[in-house]
Amino acid sequence: MSQQTKWSQFGTLIIVFFFWGFVAASNSIFIPFCKKYFDLDQLQSQLIGSAFYGAYFYGSLLLYLFSYLSNVDILNKIGYKKGIIYGLLISVVGAVSLALISTSANPSFGLILVAFFIIALGFSLQQTAANPFAIALGSPETGSHRLNMAGGVNSFGTLLGPLAVSFMLFGSVSAAKEATLGNIETVYFILAGLFTLAAIIFAFSKLPKVTSDEKLERSPKALVVLLIIGLVFLPILFADAIKTSTGIPKSVIIYASLIIILGLLFASMFMAKKDKTGWGAMQYPQLVLGMIAIFVYVGVEVTIDNNFGALLLRPEFGGFNEEHNSHLIALYWGSMMIGRWTGAVSVFNLSKSTKRLMVIIVPFVAFGIICLANYLKGNPIEDFKYYPIFLLFLVGANLYAQEKPVKLLLTVSLLAIVFVVVSLFSTGMLANYCLIACGLCCSVMWPGIFTLAIAGIGKYASQGSAFLIMMILGGAIIPPAQGALIDLDLGTEVNGVTTGPWTHLSYIVPLICFAYIAWHTISSKNALKKQGIDFDQQVAGGH
Template identity: 75%
Template sequence: MSQTTKADANEHVNPHGGVDMNFDHSETATLAATAPATNWSQFGTLISVFFFWGFVAASNSIFIPFCKEYFQLDQIQSQLVGSAFYGAYFYGSLALYLASYLSGTDILNKIGYKKGIIYGLLISMVGSLALAFISGSGNATFPMILVAFFIIALGFSLQQTSAQPFAASLGSPETGAHRLNMAGGVNSFGTLLGPLIVSFLLFGAANATNVKADVSRIQVLYFFLSGLFIFAAIVFSVAKLPKTTTNEKLERSPKALRTLLIIGVVFLPVLFAEAIHENTGVPKAYIIVGSLLVILALLFGSMVAAKKNPVGWGAMSYPQLVLGMVAIFIYVGVEVTVDNNFGALLKRTEFGGFDESQMSHLIALYWGSLMIGRWTGAISVFNVNKKTKQLLTIIVPFIAFAVIVLANLVKGSPIGDYKYYPIFILFLIAANLYAQERPIKLLLSVSVLGVLFILVSLLTTGMTANYAIIATGLCCSVMWPCIFALAITGLGKYTSQASAFLITMILGGAIIPPSQGAIIDLDRGTEVNGITTGPYTHLSYLVPLACFAYLAWHTLKTKSVLKAQGLDVDQQVAGGH
């Protein structure tokens, strides 16, 4: 993967816009004296790319229940939308790293980050056009939809890898953190609007009931997105932008590469689970859960092997990095699975009995919860005193919530379902005030909250359970930067390589959701008057419960690993205040 300049080596962006603020200020005073002021017109174009990522990723939440009904799929099959999307991130990142490894040079650094974004936009444009033509052809099939989503996300993978150093080049490195947080906020706004707009396009009237959507209705949306991709690519191509490169040596890690390649092979059966099932009779659940367990075994096995003999493992010779890779895998997986399987739960009578055309406001609230957390997290980069920061930590979440309410009012969604949700926002505020920006304390706090929220959802029904599930978005919102900061602590020259390995673990979003879907499918055949009555759809949320519990354990384990190396991240942060 790409190497980054000294000034931005510790800033990282996740697929939904979260930013790791482990920022290195050691050279910013010198760099700021010579670096130009932020070029806001060019940065505005970059922000549009962040919006695309969030808009399309969150839109999957509406597409999944829609595709399940339209193409008559089971829950596992419907989750392949997410598998194709997040799998593309993994294969795109792996292909770029492999090409760089074989050529002995950083490919993205060689062509430049500007071209990387342009090529990524063009790839996404091809996928978007394909989806537009497929949806309007009258002969759309589910596999064709999956291929189009895979191509769009493949472009996103390249865009995302390039966007971080590009943002740093559009002004002083000292203000790079502010630009990335602003871009992350726009990304989260995209995740809020995606479900609302796509739902409206699919189902028409905001409060329509039992509307039979037609896949052809999304054709206009994806033609429009194709045009935006092309427009953004043209703007980037004509803009005079600084060339962001580095002379850092590409670190070779053959054993780590071998592990990633094996993971890529192990994941392939997930994408072709339906075909394998039809030809061999092996249950899809066995294929998916088996792949999940093998991938986790490979990662933990690599950590054990690297401890015995670190030669050839590169960044993966550090246990905090491998633990971080597993944690990113689990975190992205739980963030996606909580939501992508939410539609199946909302259709149940005891959870509201919503049909596909009625649930977008609750799905938007889940993604909006991530926006609430990220806007709150962005406060830390501003140079304000402690009392002002604490006051903003209390106020900003409710401002973000007001934006969510306003967006749903404009669409015409029933915002009465939101009236008690501010109670859950108070838990996020309390966690932030308690942690005081210390990554270990914050990650442990939100992981434990995630466990508690899921337990509430498993022990209740109705809007109480729905609220609890949605509130896990508040927990997920701050996890990426915490996990990233802990994983790259103490890695020195391997920091950039570690970042590349961590980004490949977005793969968790492709395999954990269908694993939960396999449990939901145990309820198939228990319909009464078209309504599923079995217990497994509700019990399937034991999967995110296990994920949040693991993340709590991960925090404590990583703390002990770092402490054994003489590193105390929370103490370092506290000392910097």
């Protein structure tokens, strides 16, 4: 008999999912603002994302390193619940720091990066604990659906994040104000208060102490690879200083780091096939494939959006400046909410016909909420009028996949490829819509990739989860890789707006990412079949 989802406990857990989305999506507004305020190029502005998502890697790596050196799985020892509480308190320090930096006499972009790093450092501990916790609070077969539901709450945060930060920076469209760093002091003090409140709620909640009882499995070979990745990533954070001292272009640093990191992960998988000793969770090909897929998925999700502001500035894509693009950015992140709310339908014990009906209704209800939020903020929702057409693609993908994670992951990956190709060969709102609709496809990728990756790895589930969280590092590398292409247009301005082909062509980066995820889905399914695991069949049996 399948274990029933513990709804009251799960409801407490998803609070932190909201915070991750709110802060991560608000970076989309903060990045173009900092680019203008501190006079940065596109690649430099992406360092906010590099600091934010790089912290996920270093936070998880430090946790794993301390566990390795002490021969005690620290997260298992303290429990997932306390792990989330400690993570929230670390994020409090980062949010307060950012608020104080914003109001200082001479705000430093470098210190802002440090504050974002600290906030995300707390998030890394929260995510390492929360994802397996969500899977544990019910039947393993429906774990991906619970992650979808938690992701839906996360996406509600991503919807509100850009709107809230845009309002704090610029006010409403009808009553715009001059943006300064001081404008955001309130929002980050409020966030610090909410992080603190959430920590208190978790401290007094009756969440079970869910951990793995297995002893810590040492994996020295995996540790060496991860430490090398950490070293290879560091030059990206200091790309400006390296260029000044050596003359090496920042784009070369970015792409060299990207190629080396991906090469290390693929090489690890092949070496582990020959000799599993010392690789721990990385001895399983589905886990390594999942690590690369998480790296690529987070990277593509972030890069589409973080570089979207540069595209929207162009006249042929609407000429939206930083003060007036928050509604389209919110629609992108809102599309993540639409997809995850739709995916979460599978969690509920409904008849098949009712589920199909909900899969059709929920996307349009969620879209209505997005329109309402933007209307209340004063944004021009007439730009949304044709977007419901794209919701039909999401409905079709979910009905076709029939609640099977692998089938759904492959379907949305191929759909995203089509959207990006259309966007590359078009302009105006059609191109904008296609890029925004990639959010619908990205929405269900995380749970599909995550659950596929840890399927069949048994006692290494906790370690595998930590390795997967580390790969959020992709959000720190792929966006500046696309930003480097956009910077090829620098110096070609007309009426103060950068022109040239590369801002548009740079979206070939997301195209490559989605192509990889499609290939990964097939490869992971085949790897699991060789181990006697048909994941989609298991999930179908679990229902």
